[in-house]
Amino acid sequence: MKSTNGVLALCGCCLLFASAVARADDPQSDPHAHHHHMMQGAASVTRTATNYAVPDITLVRSDGTRVNLVQDLKGDPRPVLLDFIYTTCTTICPVLTQTFAEVQRRLGADAAKVKMVSVSIDPEEDTPARLTEYAKRYQAGPQWEFLTGTLEASVGVQRAFDVYRGDKMSHSPVTLYRAAPGGPWIRLDGFATPDALLDEVHQQVAQFSQGGAQTR
Numbered sequence: 738m739k740s741t742n743g744v745l746a747l748c749g750c751c752l753l754f755a756s757a758v759a760r761a762d763d764p765q766s767d768p769h770a771h772h773h774h775m776m777q778g779a780a781s782v783t784r785t786a787t788n789y790a791v792p793d794i795t796l797v798r799s800d801g802t803r804v805n806l807v808q809d810l811k812g813d814p815r816p817v818l819l820d821f822i823y824t825t826c827t828t829i830c831p832v833l834t835q836t837f838a839e840v841q842r843r844l845g846a847d848a849a850k851v852k853m854v855s856v857s858i859d860p861e862e863d864t865p866a867r868l869t870e871y872a873k874r875y876q877a878g879p880q881w882e883f884l885t886g887t888l889e890a891s892v893g894v895q896r897a898f899d900v901y902r903g904d905k906m907s908h909s910p911v912t913l914y915r916a917a918p919g920g921p922w923i924r925l926d927g928f929a930t931p932d933a934l935l936d937e938v939h940q941q942v943a944q945f946s947q948g949g950a951q952t953r
């Protein structure tokens with residue numbers, strides 16, 4: 738059962754990615770070109786400003802704490818990077834998570850001035866303990882929280898940010914960025930590079946530092 742799911746997940750990701758690349762780089766004769774693109778993060782990224790309302794949904798953080806998203810995101814003045822992942826994914830999610838890890842590394846001490854949130858789209862498998870282990874694997878700092886919860890809650894959050902695609906096998910890479918509470922979300926479809934995310938974040942971090950706002 739488990740291995741079957743794994744195979745399906747891989748195929749879903751590859752098919753999805755292959756079709757995305759085929760659209761972007763048509764004509765595309767190399768059937769494995771998407772793997773190269775994925776490794777380099779060079780596939781095209783679409784950037785759009787959106788007005789998603791943060792859903793009033795309670796999730797569970799990897800440390801077991803219940804977290805209401807509205808309170809969590811409204812009550813925090815920091816810029817927010819948000820993505821959706823599951824820990825057993827072997828295709829898209831490792832790339833997204835590695836990208837967040839790289840952003841964290843390059844921000845250095847300034848990482849504390851940014852909030853990073855990864856929401857599991859496979860909450861039944863991704864227990865808080867699993868997420869803790871996953872976070873450790875990527876050396877996630879205290880500014881980066883990993884959230885799970887009920888399937889209903891996870892789907893609700895995915896719908897609120899328009900990333901729900903029916904099941905985890907058909908997910909696509911999306912990163913969301915919000916500069917400040919109440920502001921619009923920037924949606925990056927595709928594999929946003931660490932450089933691209935740092936570009937979004939840097940100006941905000943500089944302002945934030947000058948304002949002397951408190952960090953947690």
Ligand SMILES: [Cu+2]
Nearest residue numbers: 826828829830
């Ligand atoms: Cu994935």
